[in-house]
Amino acid sequence: MDENQCRKTLGEAIEQWEVIQLEMKNRTTPKVIPPSLEYNTYIRDFLADNPSLKKADAIRSWKVKKALRGTNRYERGDLKQK
Numbered sequence: 001m002d003e004n005q006c007r008k009t010l011g012e013a014i015e016q017w018e019v020i021q022l023e024m025k026n027r028t029t030p031k032v033i034p035p036s037l038e039y040n041t042y043i044r045d046f047l048a049d050n051p052s053l054k055k056a057d058a059i060r061s062w063k064v065k066k067a068l069r070g071t072n073r074y075e076r077g078d079l080k081q082k
Helices: 010-025 035-049 055-067 076-081
Strands: none
Touching: 035 055, 055 076
16 A cells, blocks of 8 residues: 555545534534543433523532432432432
8 A cells, every 4th residue: 555545634634523523513412421420421411301400409419419329320319319
């Protein structure tokens, strides 16, 4: 293989970047958050399930949930634990 066949131009890189940005903008499913970032997942899920509440409410609920035994995933019953 000729070494120039693998090289891309800056223009091609920019085109690919634009495609990726458009895909991210038009995403219909939520971005996958790694398990190590369970706080972020909890806050996102809390706010999605409770659109009338604020981020501060989600943070308070997270602190209560984190102190309990068991999973740290958001569950609808978390609001009752306050």
